[in-house]
Amino acid sequence: MKTRSLNPKYDAAFFAALDRSAAPVSQAETLPPDCYTDAEFFEFEKEALFNHEWLCVGREEWLKQPGDYFTTSIVGEPLVITRNARREIKAMSSVCQHRAMVVAEGFGNARALLCPYHHWAYSLDGELIAAPAMDETEGFEKKDFCLPTLQVECWQGFIFVNFDHDAPPLAPRLAALDAVLAHYDLASAEGPRPEKPFHFPWNWKVMFENNNDGYHANRLHHGPLHDFVPSALATFPSDLPKDTGGYYRFNGTLHPDAAFNPTQKALFPIFPKLTDEERHRMAFANLPPTLSLVLSCDSVIYMILRADSAGTHHLDQGVLYAPGAMKDPLFEKRVEMSMSAVSDIIAQDLHVDEMVQVGLQSRYAVRGRYSWQERAQQELNAWLVPRYQTAYARLSEMATAAATSASGAQGKLAEIGVTVG
Template identity: 60%
Template sequence: MKPSLLNNQFFKDLNSSVLPIEDAETLPPGCYTDAEFYEFEKEAIFNHEWLYVGRESKIPEAGDYFTTSIIGEPIVIVRTRKGEINAMSSVCQHRAMLVAEGSGNARSFMCPYHHWNYSLDGALLKGPAMEKTCNFDKADVQLPTFKVEIWLGFIFINFDDQAPPLAPRLEAVAKILEPYDLANAIGPNADPAMKFPWNWKVMFENNNDGYHASRLHGGHYHDFIPSALCSFPDMPEDTAGYCRLNGTLHKDASFNASQRALLPIFPNLSDDDRNQMLFANIPPTLSLVLTNDMVFALNVRADGPESHEMDVELLVAPGAMDNPAFDDCIAANMATALKIMDQDQHVDEMVQIGLRSRFAVRGRYSWQEGAQQQLNSWLVPRYQDCWEKNDVNLGGTKAPITRCDDTTAICNETDV
């Protein structure tokens, strides 16, 4: 039987992943492959952090809804008659059939199996033929509801009803994103979600990695944004996100054959803004790639230790979609973006295979991989807190862990 990965030494050893970039090393391979660690991670991360589910503009009218799934939990997001956004489990409280699939507009959610009918707030309106059931009161039945917060037009939910607000911990990120006015950005409907056979962190690490840009993507479609011009702004200790800035070789660069913005640029961008691209991550579910004329919003949803789903939403400046050539411009941008994404996705799949190998080690970082250390600095304290709190019983001997910031001696012990 395979021994458990989870023990005090494992979590203590994570300290070396949050050292300054010149001393840090990667997370252990088991963090990306181990089924037991994934179950632990669901409690440490996904059950208590804010999770991106979609844009507010997807449900403009009362009754509009869409469905999604994160860590295997089916969720429905709906705009109520009062105009509020409600997030609920879509699992019927009778026999676990899903009460909503896909997207659309509804006056209520009727389970197709036995016709239990729920309001847009999740209250049971009717349960047919239940009059002979002892001690049954429909007033006691409610679809589980989740906390909701809107940030720059992005809908986030939280399974933890005691979770602190998200926005105060994203003030530094919001300041960097401010010129894009994302709350008012618009875009076409997202394509159907794609499923990928690699861990969600592999996707996150690749999305914000400055190191590979001039290597993997070297060539005409990407050489205007060289790795050597990347930088990683410092963030507050309690930040819920982080960014990479990457200078470009010319103004208003964009991912298409011309290397130039084809759509109207976001109107509030300064000259400095127009000579760089921006990458922002709000783990564990939202990754943004911001060019001067278009934003790629990647909704990453873990669904297993070595798999996740992702859909990509495109955002543009207000009025850009009125351009008669809008569809052609989007097609030109996406033709190049898809070539780049194909390269990324092949690498991500091969990395996941490599992480399963007995020869996979904890590697060292280049200075151009600062975002990886920032992700580690977000993850590791949450892993260690969860282990110490003994919130989950996953075996091993638990005791207080000496953190990297508790004593310099521990940091030195983990230096390579």
């Protein structure tokens, strides 16, 4: 992966000051506005996060049969995810290794991936299996031109990929979330495939923060569609491990089996394993930098965030239901009823997100303070800050080594009378 030199303003003092954002919520400050708006910081963030962390790209159920594939992109990298003949899920770059044409778009089923430009063909594992009229090209070997592959891991029915082949596995760091999600049985849950992804003009962290912000719940969303999930009933875990791959919070409801629709009650079958306690609350789980979950008794909204610049990101949004829910003859009508209510809430959130991005670019934007009801924002900071600081230390060491090497090379050249610069 390519990395760039950091802007001098992002120095040791800047990264040391980020500790204030990861402090306990009663002491913490928000991240500096540049972390949400600056293109150079986003380039750094690619190396700090996206080049080495596990990134959610979709659901296993999108690849039901051998030959099924779908495409996606994140931080400017076009990817194709496949299920091969051995029913294994594979992830690879979708950039043809001939002339950089994208070899697949959308989703479908195929025996191989055929580049439409010059008909180079790749197996569902990414191996180059055909390259027409290349027999006179000197030294050409198909094995040298396979599609670059990524690590793949599946968790709770979601597919994750990692550009870093040395990255440790994800699942061991999600034990805390596994316990919270166990009774939803997300691996068996079902739902319609998301349609065309959204593209939003704000930083991915703004979206992440809003998705899990209980502080605004019955303020911005004041009214009968949301008042049964009051901000005052937000609760947060006290025992999240420091090396966790995700975090969560609960929010109590004023009555059991609450749901976002005009009836305030569940419209779909309840997840059958939920306890009475779980039916009296909603849960919010986050796996930065790509997956956010909103869990109620009868449905789970999932949001897959795919950053593409400092101020924009793509979003794949879907809903999961208990097995069998989609067979109900009234399923579509129930979805319409639910979405008519949820769409009002979503519209309020999207407007706020857009205006927050505007505000963050102001000369008057500051590092604010948090309410106790915003502890989930501090949890995100606690996940981010060590990764930012570790990446800065790593890049600084690389820059120092490169400068030392260059200095040594200039000295050698000077010894033989060659002047540089």
